[in-house]
Amino acid sequence: MQKHKIPLDASVLDIGTGNGVFLVELAKFGFSDVTGIDYSPSAIQLSQNIIEKEGLSNIKLKVEDFLNPSTKLSGFHICIDKGTFDAISLNPDNAIEKRKQYVESLSRVLKVKGFFLITSCNWTKEELLDEFSEGFELFEELPTPKFSFGGRSGNSVAALVFQKT
Numbered sequence: 749m750q751k752h753k754i755p756l757d758a759s760v761l762d763i764g765t766g767n768g769v770f771l772v773e774l775a776k777f778g779f780s781d782v783t784g785i786d787y788s789p790s791a792i793q794l795s796q797n798i799i800e801k802e803g804l805s806n807i808k809l810k811v812e813d814f815l816n817p818s819t820k821l822s823g824f825h826i827c828i829d830k831g832t833f834d835a836i837s838l839n840p841d842n843a844i845e846k847r848k849q850y851v852e853s854l855s856r857v858l859k860v861k862g863f864f865l866i867t868s869c870n871w872t873k874e875e876l877l878d879e880f881s882e883g884f885e886l887f888e889e890l891p892t893p894k895f896s897f898g899g900r901s902g903n904s905v906a907a908l909v910f911q912k913t
């Protein structure tokens with residue numbers, strides 16, 4: 749975001765924020781329009797506690813199921829996901845349909861030309877390109893740790909930036 753000079757007033761949504769520490773880092777960096785959602789009320793409560801402890805007041809938090817987001821959740825310049833698409837993909841109950849719903853929700857909440865940053869330890873770069881092939885194009889691959897095994901090398905984590913077309 750720094751490299752591409754994303755303005756500090758860009759609206760940022762952290763999908764499945766967990767303990768909210770990503771929001772804290774963004775706010776400390778200077779981002780002024782930052783929202784975190786999680787479907788777990790206890791995760792949102794934990795984020796709230798951490799944000800208060802950090803003395804930050806301008807972070808928005810909402811309990812929301814991203815697979816069924818409220819209409820108010822829209823118009824974001826940037827959406828960030830670290831581990832939430834993975835968690836949704838591991839749902840034993842109709843994960844294929846849930847992944848489809850996720851892509852639909854993302855299309856709804858992100859502005860045209862907006863960026864989607866995803867970090868996954870469940871899917872490879874190629875699989876993510878396939879999952880987000882409709883309505884999104886790869887903008888950049890972010891560096892992640894590499895490992896070698898049996899003469900071949902790979903990444904244990906994929907981190908990609910997509911742009912909504």
Ligand SMILES: C[S@@+](CC[C@H](N)C(=O)[O-])C[C@H]1O[C@@H](n2cnc3c(N)ncnc32)[C@H](O)[C@@H]1O
Pocket residue numbers: 763764765766767785786787788791812813814815829830831832835836
């Ligand atoms: C692996 S954790 C990642 C948390 C955080 N992004 C991080 O990097 O530490 C996945 C998070 O996604 C949330 N989550 C899973 N499914 C969700 C959904 N359908 N809508 C909103 N949040 C969801 C979980 O409650 C959990 O906090």
